[in-house]
Amino acid sequence: NNNWPGVIEAYREFMPLKAGAAPITLQEGNTPLLPVPELAKKFNLDIELYLKYDGANPTGSFKDRGMTLAVSQAAAEGSKAIICASTGNTSAAAAAYGARAGIETIVVVPEGNIALGKLAQAAIHGAKIIQIKDNFDKALELVKELTDNYPVTLVNSLNPYRIEGQKSAAFEIVDALSAAPDILAIPVGNAGNITAYWQGFNEYFEAGRIREKPEMWGFEAEGAAAITYDRVIEKPETLATAIRIGNPASWEKAKNAARESGGLISSVTDAEILEAYKAIAATSGIFCEPASAASVAGLIKQARKGELANGSKVVAVLSGHGLKDPELALEEISPPKAVEADLNILLKEAGISK
Template structure:
């Protein structure tokens, strides 16, 4: 690591496969690894919400869009639950090429949709889940050779995302556990691949256990892992408040199950109420705002400790994949005191709050 120069994803360019004539970057990566101050001393948050468009997707998008441009593509496409769309839209704009995004209508968090509008993508909405949008993109890019696909079956996406592992190893060494929310299942594999490559090059000599978290209503991989099955049963109508991971048919399920099993890890399903509680805990105990899918990692950590799958003395990193501002509706679900006041008489209310005598 000491020989590397620069910051962010391209700091690790020697470890990123592929050749790129042009690099399309918005200074992604180099996200903070924040140590927990009020939950557990051995817990760290890798806050991917601080990437240029507010999610880890930017790490993959800088590499994939650089690849598209290097291959002279003028058009890109991605199916998305929202974050891939926002990221694809931004990087395509930066590259000066056209982007199409395919979204499940009515199931994308407001912040993400707003980003895609702002960055100028053409938005195609389908009546159906992400899985329907994904199938459509898989069919389309094979027939329509002029569009370059930016979903995570594109290997360059995962090449960029594996730098999450590099940054963790460089800053912290090798933790005992890395906990990752799982949707289309590319990211957990990418991070595992990153740690493995560091072992192969002799930088580290062991890898963390990879623990995948899914929402109960969209948990094909967690169910298969818990039941010890070789392959998942896909979920026909996935549902969860964590719309980012509302996916029933993860494209990268094989890769994710390999990463989990070969790292001696596991997968856990958490309920929507556990996710929303964890989102609030993270905000109110640590001052960190993450979207529900990301908070699922904390919900999973709490469950893993309760079920003695993880020990509280083990060094554990949660990947907080996206920023809370992505999903304003989920934030406003947390209960809050909002009091209509006479501006001239606020003193009594404030003192009442401080002394606990208002309620």
């Protein structure tokens, strides 16, 4: 659709934006829902598998869906500044939408644990970037305290407008499939997105647009699996820095989504994430960031345990673009070598003969 207006206008009747507020939009949403039979086959998954590629959003992650609403509302309320804690993607989206709205943006990130592309985005959009010598959970604690006491708008997913916007991804999936899938697999970090999808499916259910809701399958990284193990992780660790979170803000809501839908919250190791990350890129042509691959890694894990029913219609959410974290991609392949510029050498190196 060439005239896609962004998620606020596309789903106006479901969006609670202040009356008369002008949407601050980058025409986010309307992202690909790709059938990937080759990927399913590679792992002997006898399912109908789709990838919801939210890395195709304007800033390269699903955060744009929520940020358009949160920043539009902040602008309508006359807010002069927005702030967030972030593992990177929220900061990139806040910086972009803040720039578009002409609102000052402050982002608080864990030093040394945010992917290069995300830092570059926040910087180029002109956000004030504060790196703290601690992790995401501490950063979130600080910005919550700050916004409770100072006139700055919090744009983390604790801001209800973030969730309202992000639920649009569930609408798009249903609109594309003309039904809900049987299973929605999704990476879980701070647990806002699984909460948003569940809300979206419920709203479509209540509006009579679907007859069945999907099972919600959320996957945390093993070293940051607070919900899975039902305890706060003081020092979360995973190479999937986007979901390196030990005390998720929407913990209870994520548990509810899993319970009410008959789904689950489980975890995948870094090795399982990397396996899925590389396989998605190699067989589907989609380059997602490591955290995103947790959804597919989780499906593979459940299938290996014999807990993924044959014939299921499954959507795996790929939450962010692979270019966000080029350093990790380069670590995972052998670096290309340089040779003399000569046709014979080129043929030999490329393995081409007549």
